[in-house]
Structure formats: C-alpha cells, structure tokens
Amino acid sequence: MSHYQNRQWIYARRPETEVGIEHYDLTEQTLDSDQLGDDEILVKARYWSVDPYMRIQQANHTTWEAPHPVGAVQGGGMVGQVIATGSKVSGLAASDWVNAYTGWQEYAVCPSDEAIRLDPDTAPVTTALGVLGMPGRTAYFGLLEAGRPQAGETVVVSGAAGAVGSIVGQIARLKGCRVIGIAGSDAKCTQLVEELGFDAAINYREHPGQADMQQAFARHCPDGIDIYFDNVGGVITDAVMECINLRARIIVCGQISQYSGQLDQPEMGPRFLHRILYARATIQGILSRDYSERHAQMLAAMAPWVKHGDIRYQETFMDGFASLPTALAALFAGANTGKMIVRA
Ligand SMILES: NC(=O)c1ccc[n+]([C@@H]2O[C@H](COP(=O)([O-])OP(=O)(O)OC[C@H]3O[C@@H](n4cnc5c(N)ncnc54)[C@H](OP(=O)(O)O)[C@@H]3O)[C@@H](O)[C@H]2O)c1
Structure with a gap:
C-alpha cells in the first residue's frame, strides 16, 4: 500500500x-x-x-x-x-x-x-x-451550429484572445468570413492579426464607452455585423447591437464582464431588443455540455486543423x-x- x-x-x-x-x-x-x-x-x-x-x-x-x-x-x-x-x-x-x-x-x-x-x-x-477540449468544443459547435457562418460574412468575436474566442475567430476565417476580434490590449490585438489571421482587432480599453465602440465598428465593419460571438457582454455587446445586419446571429457564449457580482446588481444598459426586431436577428445561448456527446465529431475536424497549423492555439x-x-x-x-x- x-x-x-x-x-x-x-x-x-x-x-x-x-x-x-x-x-x-x-x-x-x-x-x-x-x-x-x-x-x-x-x-x-x-x-x-x-x-x-x-x-x-x-x-x-x-x-x-x-x-x-x-x-x-x-x-x-x-x-x-x-x-x-x-x-x-x-x-x-x-x-x-x-x-x-x-x-x-x-x-x-x-x-x-x-x-x-x-x-x-x-x-x-x-x-x-x-483547443481540443471543452473550450475548443464550445467554439466549434457554437460558431458552426448557432452561427451558421457563410463565406463573405462579417464575424465579430469578443474575448477574442482567450481560449474560446481565439479558436472561434480562426474557424470563422477557415469558413471564408471576415473576422474582427475584440481584446483588452494592443499586444493581444497585434497577435490576433499577425499570428492568428484575424482581419482586424479592436482594443476595447481604448474605446471605453458604447459610442466609442460603435465608431470602431463603423471603421472595421463597414458592411455591418452578420455574426456576433459574445464572450463578454456589457458595453461591447450593447455597441454590437447597433451594428447588426439583417438576419444577424448573436451567439451568447459568455458574459465575463458581468460575473464578478454584476449579475446580482446589474447596471442598466440600453434596451436593444428593437434592433433584433428590425434586423430579424436571432440570439442563441450555447453551452459546451450540450455538445459533450459529440466531442469526437469536434476532434475529427479540429485535430487535423491543429496538426496542420490551420488553427493555432x-x-x-x-x-x-x-x-x-x-x-x-x-x-x-x-x-x-x-x-x-x-x-x-
Ligand atoms: N457557454 C459555454 O459553454 C462556455 C464554455 C467556455 C467558456 N465560456 C465563456 O466564454 C468566455 C471565454 O471563456 P474562456 O475560457 O475562453 O476564457 P478566456 O477568454 O481565455 O479568459 C477570459 C478573458 O476574458 C477577458 N475579460 C475579462 N474580464 C473582462 C471584461 N470585464 N470585459 C471584457 N473582457 C474581459 C480577458 O481578456 P482581455 O484581455 O481581452 O480583457 C480574459 O483573458 C467566458 O465568458 C466563459 O464564461 C462559455
């Protein structure tokens, strides 16, 4: 013993x-x-x-x-x-x-x-x-099944330099989308573009309010936003809602900006559901465990991408x-x- x-x-x-x-x-x-x-x-x-x-x-x-x-x-x-x-x-x-x-x-x-x-x-x-575990599974099924990306569409990912967001953006690029990441430092933004192949990245700390973020989207997403993969919530999400296209898909994966007590005493943001109406958009929450039984399906696609360097982690x-x-x-x-x- x-x-x-x-x-x-x-x-x-x-x-x-x-x-x-x-x-x-x-x-x-x-x-x-x-x-x-x-x-x-x-x-x-x-x-x-x-x-x-x-x-x-x-x-x-x-x-x-x-x-x-x-x-x-x-x-x-x-x-x-x-x-x-x-x-x-x-x-x-x-x-x-x-x-x-x-x-x-x-x-x-x-x-x-x-x-x-x-x-x-x-x-x-x-x-x-x-990348080949729970975060990768979340990115893979969340983007492909809730987002249904089509080549040429504009995809915005918040929390883009993190475990889930960095993979979402790269899968969207593999599907022929234009991808804009949102992250919290210039260094992260540079990496997203230069190492992970994002088309552009926005440092949200340099755009602290909703109006600032909307201006950044106007610059980087001149054709509007077709898919928003939301990892953070809060002001960033409020700003996205003003820029969504007809039949946009909004994927609520996480709301990290709200986890540290804000969910108990939420600050009031703008009411944006009218934007969903005008654009006939959909909002869908996703949960990794709903895809657990299909983990092997994710691995069959993602492992070769990772092996061949199509997806970097x-x-x-x-x-x-x-x-x-x-x-x-x-x-x-x-x-x-x-x-x-x-x-x-
Ligand atoms: N639905 C699901 O099944 C599922 C599964 C996995 C993860 N998630 C969610 O997905 C999100 C990302 O998870 P992850 O595992 O990939 O974590 P992660 O993105 O690797 O790490 C968290 C990142 O969030 C950013 N962040 C922290 N506080 C923030 C704030 N107040 N505003 C904006 N950004 C903030 C930070 O990056 P910056 O430097 O950019 O601020 C940090 O590096 C989380 O919300 C998580 O709860 C959901």
Whole structure:
C-alpha cells in the first residue's frame, strides 16, 4: 500500500465581487492506494484547467446547475498521469495520460470510465484542456451550429484572445468570413492579426464607452455585423447591437464582464431588443455540455486543423498548485492569452 499527501483547494467562501485567494482554503489529506475500487484509477494531476465558469458557479443562484457547494474541492478539469488502477480496469495503465474532471487537488481517485485517455504523440496533452477540449468544443459547435457562418460574412468575436474566442475567430476565417476580434490590449490585438489571421482587432480599453465602440465598428465593419460571438457582454455587446445586419446571429457564449457580482446588481444598459426586431436577428445561448456527446465529431475536424497549423492555439501557464486561485483571479484581469493552465 502507498500513501499520497494530497493538497486540495477547498472553495470556502462565496465572493460578492472579484474572486481571490481569500475565498479558498488549502487543505491536505492522505490518500491510500488500497482505497482504490475495482473500477477506479488513482491519478496524479500535472495540469489544471482554470475557467471563467468557475466564478459563475460561485454565485448563490442556480444557473444551468446548482451553485458550487461551499466546503468542497473546487471543481475543474485536469490532465494527469495514472499511478495505479483497480483490478477490473482495462485500457488504462500506470503512467498513461488522462483527462478527467477531478478538480483542484494533486491526486484523485476517479471511476475509470470518467477518464479520457490521451495520446501525447497525437497532440500535446494540455490541448485536452483547451483547443481540443471543452473550450475548443464550445467554439466549434457554437460558431458552426448557432452561427451558421457563410463565406463573405462579417464575424465579430469578443474575448477574442482567450481560449474560446481565439479558436472561434480562426474557424470563422477557415469558413471564408471576415473576422474582427475584440481584446483588452494592443499586444493581444497585434497577435490576433499577425499570428492568428484575424482581419482586424479592436482594443476595447481604448474605446471605453458604447459610442466609442460603435465608431470602431463603423471603421472595421463597414458592411455591418452578420455574426456576433459574445464572450463578454456589457458595453461591447450593447455597441454590437447597433451594428447588426439583417438576419444577424448573436451567439451568447459568455458574459465575463458581468460575473464578478454584476449579475446580482446589474447596471442598466440600453434596451436593444428593437434592433433584433428590425434586423430579424436571432440570439442563441450555447453551452459546451450540450455538445459533450459529440466531442469526437469536434476532434475529427479540429485535430487535423491543429496538426496542420490551420488553427493555432496559445496557452498561458502559471506554475505550482499553490497558484490556482491567483490564476482564476487573473482571468478577470486578462492575464492570459489563449487557455489559462496551471502546471504542477
Ligand atoms: N457557454 C459555454 O459553454 C462556455 C464554455 C467556455 C467558456 N465560456 C465563456 O466564454 C468566455 C471565454 O471563456 P474562456 O475560457 O475562453 O476564457 P478566456 O477568454 O481565455 O479568459 C477570459 C478573458 O476574458 C477577458 N475579460 C475579462 N474580464 C473582462 C471584461 N470585464 N470585459 C471584457 N473582457 C474581459 C480577458 O481578456 P482581455 O484581455 O481581452 O480583457 C480574459 O483573458 C467566458 O465568458 C466563459 O464564461 C462559455
């Protein structure tokens, strides 16, 4: 029998505004390998996913599911290596790489059928948390099925330098669209255009009000906006609504500008539903888990694109298990380009 000292980040206190390390407790437990059930595996985490939805779930209201329970290990995706397997486990062996939803802890016991085996020769294992994982799936199905992009259309993506947005923009380019990204720094905007092939990018911090943003859209989207893939909400979205074309599709993927308490006390924005009427536009919310069973379909399309460089992905790493809460807070300051990952 082997013992493992397992550090865990416990989600301990609900934030009212920005999330920070003060909302977590760091604890330690001992895991024994003989605790392993016949169908279970013991995994050592190497990489943890850090995602905006974690802040949504910390609010005290039901979303697509109940709030994250206080006093439990912070949930989240993980990539790690198998240490031991139960007697009835087949298809997984010690040192295999796996992806599972085991949360912010250094070791985890999980049912073997809840772990996805990863082949490091096919793609770097961290892509299972980003471009070939949940964010990639969200981008792929969200854009293609809710957005239905046609060649020549203008697509605007907010949160464009992040895990989801950077992939949305590149898929839209592959479909022959003109793509304008919105991001929070000149450096990110330059990368979007020069490295990821966006047609243009707008630094929203240089256009702080709705009127400013509308002017930027008038300059960069002279033919109006056919598809808006919304990751951030707020003023940026208000401005987009004034620029939409006939039969525009608005895809509500995320509203990160509203997660840190604004959803509880929303600031009043302009009423824009008349724009939906005039343009006979559609607004559709999308959720990655609705496409979970079609993950393989996404991989069949995206893995070759990634392999051949048609889609480029970026990852921002923060080091050490201890940095997980800081990494989550950093998402809201725009510290990441592409997928935010903490590595052990
Ligand atoms: N519907 C779904 O199933 C689903 C799945 C995955 C993600 N999402 C949503 O999609 C969005 C992006 O997620 P992601 O995982 O790809 O995260 P991400 O974009 O990699 O990281 C978050 C980014 O949001 C931007 N941001 C933070 N606060 C902002 C604000 N107040 N206004 C404007 N931008 C702000 C920051 O970039 P800047 O430097 O540009 O500010 C930051 O880097 C989030 O809203 C998330 O909740 C939804």
